[in-house]
Amino acid sequence: MLNPIETIDKLSQEHTATGAELLALLTCEDPFINEALRQKAQAQAQKTFGNKIYLRGLIEFSNFCKNDCLYCGIRRSNKNASRYRLIPAEILECCATGYELGLRTFVLQGGEDFAYDDKRLAEVVALIKKQHPDCAVTLSAGERSPEVYQMWFEAGADRYLLRHETANSNHYEKLHPAELKLATRLECLQNLKSLGYQVGTGFMVGSPFQKLENLVEDLHFLKKFNPHMVGIGPFIPHKDTPFGECEAGSAKLTLKLLSIIRLLLPQALIPATTALNTLLSNGHQQGILAGANVIMPNLSPQNVRDKYNLYDNKKHSGSEAAEGIALLRKQLAELGYEIAISRGDYPGVIR
Ligand code: 5AD
Numbered sequence: 001m002l003n004p005i006e007t008i009d010k011l012s013q014e015h016t017a018t019g020a021e022l023l024a025l026l027t028c029e030d031p032f033i034n035e036a037l038r039q040k041a042q043a044q045a046q047k048t049f050g051n052k053i054y055l056r057g058l059i060e061f062s063n064f065c066k067n068d069c070l071y072c073g074i075r076r077s078n079k080n081a082s083r084y085r086l087i088p089a090e091i092l093e094c095c096a097t098g099y100e101l102g103l104r105t106f107v108l109q110g111g112e113d114f115a116y117d118d119k120r121l122a123e124v125v126a127l128i129k130k131q132h133p134d135c136a137v138t139l140s141a142g143e144r145s146p147e148v149y150q151m152w153f154e155a156g157a158d159r160y161l162l163r164h165e166t167a168n169s170n171h172y173e174k175l176h177p178a179e180l181k182l183a184t185r186l187e188c189l190q191n192l193k194s195l196g197y198q199v200g201t202g203f204m205v206g207s208p209f210q211k212l213e214n215l216v217e218d219l220h221f222l223k224k225f226n227p228h229m230v231g232i233g234p235f236i237p238h239k240d241t242p243f244g245e246c247e248a249g250s251a252k253l254t255l256k257l258l259s260i261i262r263l264l265l266p267q268a269l270i271p272a273t274t275a276l277n278t279l280l281s282n283g284h285q286q287g288i289l290a291g292a293n294v295i296m297p298n299l300s301p302q303n304v305r306d307k308y309n310l311y312d313n314k315k316h317s318g319s320e321a322a323e324g325i326a327l328l329r330k331q332l333a334e335l336g337y338e339i340a341i342s343r344g345d346y347p348g349v350i351r
Contacts, residue, residue, distance in 0.1 A: 004028045005036065011263035012040045016223065022216045025260065026253075034256060041259030041291030044266050049293045051337045054269065054344030055325070056105040056138065057098035057299040060308035061086045061124075065111025067142070068177045071207060073238035073309040074111050080240045084304050085116060088124045094299040095128050099135070101325050102341040106132075107161065107296060109140035116141075118148045122155035129156035136343040138200075143184060146191045153195050158345075160192045161200040163231060166207065166214055167221035174209045189225065198346050200229030200269070205257055206249020207235040215257065223264050228346040229294075230261050230268050233275030236311035251279040255290040262291030267348040269294050278315040285331055294344070297324055 007021040017025070028034065062085040063074045074081055086094075095106050106128060110116065125137050139152055140161035149160070164185055166172050172182040192199045203218045204210075222230060234249030254276055262270060271294035272287020280286055284295055298305060298316050305316050319327070329339055 004030070004033045008033070008037050008040055008263075011260065012044065015264055015266060017260075017264075019213075019216045019220065022219055022260065023212060026212050026215060026256065037256065037259045037263075038290050041262040042289055044262050045270075045288075045291045045293050048266055048347060052293075052340040053288060053332055053337050054105070054294045054340050054342070055103050055328075056107045056271070056294060056296040056344075057094070057101075057103040057321075058107045058109060058296045059086070059091055059094045060110065060298070060300040060304065061091055061108050062110035062113040062116050063304075063308050064113035064115065065142075066114055067112050067180065069180070070175055070177070070242045071204070071235060071238070071311075073241060073311055075241060078238075078240045081309070082307050084307050085113065086301070086304070088120070088127065090301060091124055092127060092131065094301065095132060095135075097321055098297075098299045099132055101322055102339065103297070103299070104132075104134060104341060104343045105136040105138060105159075106299070107138040107140060109161070112142040118144070118151060122151050125152060125155040125157050134343070136345065143188045146195070149188075149192055149195055149197070153197060157197070158343075159198040159200065159229070161229065161231065162188055162192065163200075163202040163204075164189065164218075164221065165203050166210065167203070167217040168214045171207075171209055171211075171214050175207060189227075193351075196350070198228040198350055200231055201225065201227045202229075202231035202233075204235040204249060204275075205232055205254040206247070208243050208246045210235075210249075219257075219260060219264060222261060226265065228269060228348075228350065230265065230270050231273055232257055232261070233273035234279050236275055236278060236313070238309065238311045248279060251276060251283065251286075254279075255286055258287060258290040258292055267346065269344065269346060271296050274298070274315060275311065278311070278313060282331070284328065285335055288332070288335060288337060295328060297321060297328065
């Protein structure tokens with residue numbers, strides 16, 4: 001059953017597809033079929049979440065990183081990166097600003113910064129939860145031991161983001177230095193789930209050496225792991241990395257994958273990412289129309305936003321968070337959507 005229309009029906013009704021079916025759908029260039037996929041995905045998102053879009057305030061708390069991922073602008077060997085680390089009081093201030101604007105989830109994202117020691121981050125999480133007991137805290141701070149994940153969970157962290165980047169171990173090795181292994185990452189993801197976190201994973205679209213077959217592997221991994229959140233975005237080169245001359249991933253393919261993921265995982269929280277919005281002028285809107293239901297406005301202080309550069313030309317409105325959210329509200333209203341003032345937890349059973 002390789003007819004893409006039949007695959008779309010199967011995805012909508014049974015939320016599965018075989019590798020061959022997914023590959024045929026991914027290679028299909030027929031605009032009518034691709035539009036049918038988009039419509040089904042948007043309808044599924046609306047069935048699960050209505051016309052509500054959840055916001056997550058992103059706080060990029062440190063761009064120090066001990067890792068040397070070949071694609072990433074904050075890799076340790078990038079000597080041109082201007083490094084910074086927010087102190088707890090600055091992080092709390094970002095949360096207070098976000099809270100005023102109606103945000104009820106704060107995402108603390110940083111490189112694997114050893115100086116931001118594990119206890120300190122636990123204290124920050126506890127402080128945020130104390131000041132904002134009605135908010136969720138999401139951490140995105142890389143690979144850690146089960147003990148550290150547990151300490152952060154006990155401090156009050158609700159969710160954790162750790163993209164698998166690619167589900168193919170050979171491909172993983174082409175994107176990372178030898179000390180980083182896909183198996184370790186998958187183990188971390190499993191540990192996070194076992195501890196009771198809502199877990200997000202995901203991958204880059206069009207990363208160097210990626211084949212369409214790898215994307216099928218990514219989709220099958222997602223289906224099997226069944227994460228609560230899935231973040232995907234196009235690869236975008238950063239000039240000071242070994243992949244600086246590589247081509248960016250395709251925004252169109254990213255949108256198509258968003259739709260497929262929405263149908264595979266109907267309850268997942270799926271953001272229209274900054275990377276997608278960097279490649280497309282109306283990327284947030286297009287992401288929502290393709291089945292995404294989350295947007296992550298940047299709450300980091302203005303003076304550090306230019307420094308958290310995972311890739312070149314990262315888009316940020318340049319405006320204050322308040323202005324950015326007002327604009328977002330308008331853009332979403334044009335499409336018939338509203339911003340929800342709520343934590344926006346996973347609607348299914350958390351396991
Ligand atoms: N282009 C796009 N996404 C990137 N990320 C890191 N570097 C890049 C890049 N050059 C993504 C990775 C990581 C997330 C925080 O950002 O997928 O998990």
